[in-house]
Amino acid sequence: MAGAMWPGALPLLLLLAVLLHPSRCTQGGKVNFREKEKQVLDNILGPGRYDARIRPSGENGTDGPAVVRVNIFVRSISKIDDVTMEYSVQLTFREQWLDERLRFNDFGGRLKYLTLTEASRVWMPDLFFSNEKEGHFHNIIMPNVYIRIFPNGSVLYSIRISLTLSCPMNLKLYPLDRQICSLRMASYGWTTNDLVFLWKEGDPVQVVKNLHLPRFTLEKFLTDYCNSKTNTGEYSCLKVDLLFKREFSYYLIQIYIPCCMLVIVSWVSFWLDQSAVPARVSLGVTTLLTMATQTSGINASLPPVSYTKAIDVWTGVCLTFVFGALLEFALVNYASRSDMHSDNIKKQFPPSDQMEHSSSIDPSSELLEPDGSANFAMKPLVRHPEDSMSMDKLQQCEIHMQPRKKNCCRSWLSKFPTRSKRIDVISRIFFPIVFAFFNLTYWSTYLFREEEGDE
Template sequence: MKMETSHIFWSIFYFACLCSASLANNAKINFREKEKKVLDQILGAGKYDARIRPSGINGTDGPAIVRINLFVRSIMTISDIKMEYSVQLTFREQWIDERLKFDDIQGRLKYLTLTEANRVWMPDLFFSNEKEGHFHNIIMPNVYIRIFPNGSVLYSIRISLTLACPMNLKLYPLDRQICSLRMASYGWTTNDLVFLWKEGDPVQVVKNLHLPRFTLEKFLTDYCNSKTNTGEYSCLKVDLLFKREFSYYLIQIYIPCCMLVIVSWVSFWLDQGAVPARVSLGVTTLLTMATQTSGINASLPPVSYTKAIDVWTGVCLTFVFGALLEFALVNYASRSDMHRENMKKKRRDLEQASLDAASDLLDTDSNATFAMKPLVRHPGDPLALEKLRQCEVHMQPPKRPNCCKTWLSKFPTRQCSRSKRIDVISRITFPLVFALFNLVYWSTYLFREEDDE
């Protein structure tokens, strides 16, 4: 008897569960049917005209207020040569259309969702600095419209844009760039349509945003209304401040250029007679530096002003070319010294030949005449003059030593040629001047502020 009672109990319980589930499904079906009825009620034929703009605040005849909100998903590329950047973002607009109010069925119907933008009135917004753009349609179009019970409409879409970004490259690659995103009304003037930034957080940026050569420092929102012959149009803009990553250019440009300049100084330590080695070294470093400069300019647009990188490459190229010219000067001085030494040798040979001839004549005369030489030398005698000169040198007070003359005295004219002196002076002068240029260059461009645009 007990077994039959429990079996009947569980049968009734199971039947009750099935009935409740069927009632819930019917309620859901009826709820979706109510959504359809609400949509037909507010968007049915002859009830709503998408060509007419919504009324102003509180149903007045003022302009329709549209609030804008952006979510920056990614920034793909920032091109210096094209002066543009590509961005992917979620774009949102929100406004109130009192014609779309509906009953929320005691809070159960939070909003209605549409995927066809042509069913309701849409603001005629466009991106004024856009070059290219496209919607995303995989797998379905990434767009939706939500209609809330109070008549508020939210339009959200994911788009990719390529936007113009005029750049000032005077401080390149130590520069900061401001790239703008401008949105304006195409046909509705401010008397009919006004764009405003959404209160709170009008622009959001994805947290893990990574750019290859830039860092997004900050962004600013502003208004940019424009007046034309046809009226004043509402406009919004967001300025993205990008700072260029200098480490890439330090490794790829500045350090290689410094190394090329230093390698060109190796020529000063080679022997003057090593003409092939010094010429090949100078020409190789010059051509390499020229190739480096042309490669840098190929990645930049042709502008009418001088950039910071132009100053750097120009001075480095001048130093390399100066090292090559220094060898030309050394070679010329070496040949001049050789010619002068040959002339001196010929003069000494002639003087020695004349002295030998004179001594032969004296020997002949001495054999014929036995004249006694005087014991006291005359004042004009060369030996007496030499002793007098030595005494005057010892009697003079010691002069104060000069560091430059002391250093140059290590290479006296008789022991070291002029060409050798040029090499020795170049070993000190070139590095000092290059170090001074580095000091002036980095102090000028690192602490120089951007010109106000």
Template sequence: MGSGHYIWAIFFFASLCSASLANNAKINFREKEKKVLDQILGAGKYDARIRPSGINGTENAPTLVYVNMFLRSISKIDDYKMEYSVQLTFREQWTDERLKFDDIQGRLKYLTLTEANRVWMPDLFFSNEKEGHFHNIIMPNVYIRIFPNGSVLYSIRISLTLACPMNLKLYPLDRQICSLRMASYGWTTNDLVFLWKEGDPVQVVKNLHLPRFTLEKFLTDYCNSKTNTGEYSCLKVDLLFKREFSYYLIQIYIPCCMLVIVSWVSFWLDQGAVPARVSLGVTTLLTMATQTSGINASLPPVSYTKAIDVWTGVCLTFVFGALLEFALVNYASRSDIHKENLKKKRRDLEQASLDAASDLLDTDSNATFAMPLVRHPGDPMALEKLRQCEVHMQPPKRPNCCKTWLSKFPTRSKRIDVISRITFPLVFALFNLVYWSTYLFREEEDE
């Protein structure tokens, strides 16, 4: 038993010694990191104002900076202001041979800094930026890693509001391309060149949710610009957004169709129901005008005609046409009444003349008249018989189905209502066919 306790005591003492040595090694390791930082960034040893040398330490070659980014979210795409907001993690990587250090046989993988002003930084800026800010909660979301071979990795999280010029001719059946442009502000391509990092330079968060758009794809490209002061390196990302049409179908297209169909109810009301038909036409017209103004309030005042303008304009025309149709029916109804009154007066006069003639025949019943055996050419009865013969000799005309059907409605006002019941829906259906085929095919061509 005594020897066993002795062995366990030796084992416990050895464990304590090894833990103490490990802690001392860690402490010495952290001290080594401090010495390395003081060695490469100490006073008089490194000047952050001087750019690094080019490839393989060439002094005259430009510094190459490789860029990649991670799109965290796209919060909004504003049609009226023509801008969009994005939050991203932005990374730059370049080589500065002045920052090489000993990695202690692979144990020191990299050094981490949180102060960007300690080393040289590229003067990159976002050329189409409107607003932007860094994230400082809880600590500034930025770090710099220095690797043993002198490679520097700079990473920062930023939020930007960027300009996005839009073409709204196909709105809301459109696709928009919004760009993210990055360029050097002061260094020309002779001194600094930005390059996309090879192999997936842009990453997008999974399940990216946008309320009214879908991110279809993105493309990376170069956009170097030449000015009076030289040529500057530039990178860009083109984000292709497709507008979600279901929202506009429910909020705009279906309500407009319903308003147009409600305006057609006036054709089925009685011609004498003037208050009902007028109030129905005016109400639908005002509602359609309010709908149109609400749509235009959310869009910028552009100088060209949009697809939604064509739709709302035609729907407003149909509603206004239904109101004008009642005005025409009302005028035709009064004209029919006036003609009916004239016919009634004419019938009354004819009846009065017939009554007078019969009275005259009764008074002269004793008189005898010799009827001529041969009638003169100007005899009215002979002319009537001749006219009847000509009618029987003419070939029979084919019956016109439209005229036969319209003859069932004796008044012009009723005929106008009946024709409108058929014409308005047919023309509106034809317009829908032309509208959707035109803009949907044009959308496919633009792809």
């Protein structure tokens, strides 16, 4: 009879074995703490046990303000825009505070922390980024956010966000400038009587090691506090200043060297023949238009500010040199026509040779009398005082009438017979010397001002 009851009792025995299996409450003799996590969460966050609308108490359970410690990890900085004066950054943002209402039993250190993914379950600081223009969270594949609750009631909130932040820039030294872009975080509704933000001790700001920025280099960063007072109270604020140095090599290759080449090409006109009017005009106009196009392209990539930038000084002077080379040809052309006009006058009216004829007369003829006889009057042996004075005056006149020594520059210019040729020769030396002096003044001035600004 017992054997007849065995087939019907088998399913019941299997169900009983499953219910009494050790794995439901133990794993290899150990407690399943995943089940304990559910019990702890139901205990501390259950209905009627925790109210997320009430802020936690202050330190040591006092009625003081809740203290929230902040640290950030900068993952990337994708763009620093000079026109809109903004920059984009992706970072991992972390907040940590103590909420004694969330304490729980850690079962001898075996339950290290509880993890939540819904921020609405617990009280959260009302922090916002005061200089934010745009921002979004990351939800691929799952929302990149978590909340960890530790046995002592400490709460850690971590989230990955991307922000576009405003960065007011001073472009007076552009492109030899350094810019400071800030990241400001403040409380929106809780005053300092209820909520205080502090930087985490040790290393509050971390930056990824292989950070790459287009045309900039992150030199350093500084953390500070920026509490603000309004008519509704004082609000806690944190800020981190990122110091960016602009990479000059890009602008040296794209702007400075091409402008120097255009200025030097405009000097080729000084070495061309004066009669090559089409070549000199086309060369001057082409370099002038190219320099103007280069200047407009540079200004198109910058905001229209009211002050003069370092790049404006450079392009303005280079444009002036190119325009001066074109005006130099106009002056040479005018001087060449004047030279041709004076040559035509000399051909029509040749110079008289009377002075040459008079200079060829023998001075001894002055000794002849009007009748042609020679005058051999004897001179007195003793000179009168009047005679000595007249001799002195004669010697002084002879000294003054001696030909002056020629200046080296004048003697060199005398090799070139026409004024137009002299203007070209002077321009070949004058333009490079002035441009070299401008370069010396420009670089020494702006590099010195840059170092002075860093101090």
